[in-house]
Amino acid sequence: MSDATFDYVVIGGGTAGSLLCNRLSADPSKRVLLIEAGQQDNYHWVHIPVGYLYCIGNPRTDWLYQTEPSDGLNGRRLRYPRGKVLGGCSSINGMIYMRGQARDYDQWAQLTGDDAWRWDACLPDFKAHEQHYKLDDTQDPAFAALHGHKNTGSSGEWRVEKQRLRWDVLDAFAEAAQQAGIPATGDFNTGNNEGVGYFEVNQKAGWRWNTAKAFLRPTCTQRPNVTLWTQSQVSRVLLEAQADGSQRCVGVEVWREGRPVTVRAEAEVVLSAGSIGSPQILQLSGIGPADLLQRHGITPLVNLPGVGANLQDHLQIRAVFQVQGVKTLNTLANSLWGKALIGLEYALKRSGPMSMAPSQLGAFTRSDPAQPHANLEYHVQPLSLEAFGEPLHPFPAFTASVCNLNPSSRGTVHIQSANFRDAPAIAPNYLSTADDRQIAANSLRLTRRIVEQSALAKYRPQEIKPGVQYQSDEDLARLAGDIATTIFHPVGTTAMGRDGDPMAVLDSHLRVRDGQGGHVAGLRVVDAGAMPTITSGNTNSPTLMMAEKAAAWIRAGR
Ligand SMILES: Cc1cc2nc3c(=O)[nH]c(=O)nc-3n(C[C@H](O)[C@H](O)[C@H](O)COP(=O)(O)OP(=O)(O)OC[C@H]3O[C@@H](n4cnc5c(N)ncnc54)[C@H](O)[C@@H]3O)c2cc1C
Known part of the structure; x- marks a missing residue:
């Protein structure tokens, strides 16, 4: 019955x-x-963008999963947040709006034998709900063709906005990335996201825009x-x-x-x-x-x-650089005066660090020139910490987190009992292939090459993690296992x-x-x-x- x-x-x-x-x-x-x-x-x-910090690890909004210990992470377990609230993960996530690369969907079409999954066949389904801020006032025909709702403007439900703050240290990183050969881009969503620029976010007027x-x-x-x-x-x-x-x-x-x-x-x-x-x-x-x-x-x-x-998941390897002579969130948020200013800026203008997506600056590039496509994504943050949920470092610093976009490691999700209340065993098996370990080592080397460029020299960046003493492939892959964590994309x-x-x-x-x-x-x-x-x-x-x-x-x- x-x-x-x-x-x-x-x-x-x-x-x-x-x-x-x-x-x-x-x-x-x-x-x-x-x-x-x-x-x-x-x-x-859920609604104040910086609130993801308080939603992750909070039983009000998170399933509070943990992964199984991973050999590639030198035996560590990770916290594995998943939204348990209306809106799901879109209520606790980093708000970055990103379609991916055309080749992803062309590969799905190949793997399923169904052309409905090709990039050009998926584009109308992205556009069907997108509402892009760049189409609010102007009608750029080329942009509208890529982003407009049925090519007549942008009237979908899924709001995409420009971020409401910038940081000198991130601008300098973007310039350094260009000096290292990564082109600037103003749109990560054309099907080819190679380049460096500020991410667009799912926000409306300084509030999170979740799917609810x-x-x-x-x-x-x-x-x-x-x-x-x-x-x-x-x-x-x-x-x-x-x-x-x-x-x-x-x-x-x-x-x-x-x-x-x-x-x-x-x-x-x-x-x-x-x-x-x-x-x-x-x-x-x-x-x-x-x-x-x-x-x-x-x-x-x-x-x-x-x-x-x-x-499959993206594993972010979080290299941390201490800097001098420039503002970062570490220093702002670690003083009472700084905290008060942050609160005031949000209350008055819905901008400043409380309106901040966790990662503002992004870059897509290749771990080595032989790669046929951009296979790395950077999430660059004007802050640093030991681990999510721990306090910010007491010194000014930025984090250049890098992940392998197309890992070959594969894991499992298996029930541990017949009781639906018991969490399943989540075993992502990060860095379990030789390829993934090599890309991890190469990506840390590339991070160093970007940070060595003259655009960042004025802030005298000093590598805190993993540490310049580590140079060999083997050391870097092992250290990646120490400092890496999920970027929440199972x-x-x-x-x-x-x-x-x-x-x-x-x-x-x-x-x-x-x-x-x-x-x-x-x-x-x-x-x-x-x-x-x-x-x-x-x-x-x-x-x-x-x-x-x-x-x-x-x-x-x-
Ligand atoms: C911290 C974090 C940061 C992220 N940052 C970004 C980002 O910046 N940009 C981006 O593009 N992606 C980001 N992601 C990933 C993205 O949010 C997810 O890939 C996406 O939300 C997955 O959508 P979904 O519908 O598959 O699952 P979910 O959004 O997780 O929805 C599943 C829903 O099902 C409910 N549910 C589960 N089990 C049951 C059950 N037994 N009975 C009833 N209900 C159940 C859950 O509570 C949840 O609400 C992030 C994710 C997290 C967790």
């Missing part, structure tokens, strides 16, 4: 789930239920056909064997106010619980690697070895792929495969986990693009 019936049930009110709820409920004849485990996003630190504001309020909340359940955790999806032996997903079991409730979905269940939550729910439901499920006493209904495999754990690929969890329309050449009717996964390979950049807006595409397929029943 079910407690309620809907047409669509969307699990997870995060990045993908918020957009899907909006698009699926645009048809007033369809009843849509959106289920979110976290609370509403009515928490001040963009896609749920006010549109969805005013639609009578939308039901939103927060603080409700899905424990499993429900499968029913059909007369022909195939499986159909007919609903979900969800825990509300301490008791299980069964909900029926007449059309589809869409899993958008993210790259950790979605494989966990599939495994708990009997969909995943048969041996893993059996180990935890779960009857395998669909043997899909790829569920929870193929975990993807790939429910990857789409071609027919016949035994590790493909989804077909190219994101329908869950049945392990026998068909698919489980009524069940898709639409979130960052569906990416077969990680994009060459930050992963939030690519996830929205995927959700935009999937919504059209779901509505068309394709």
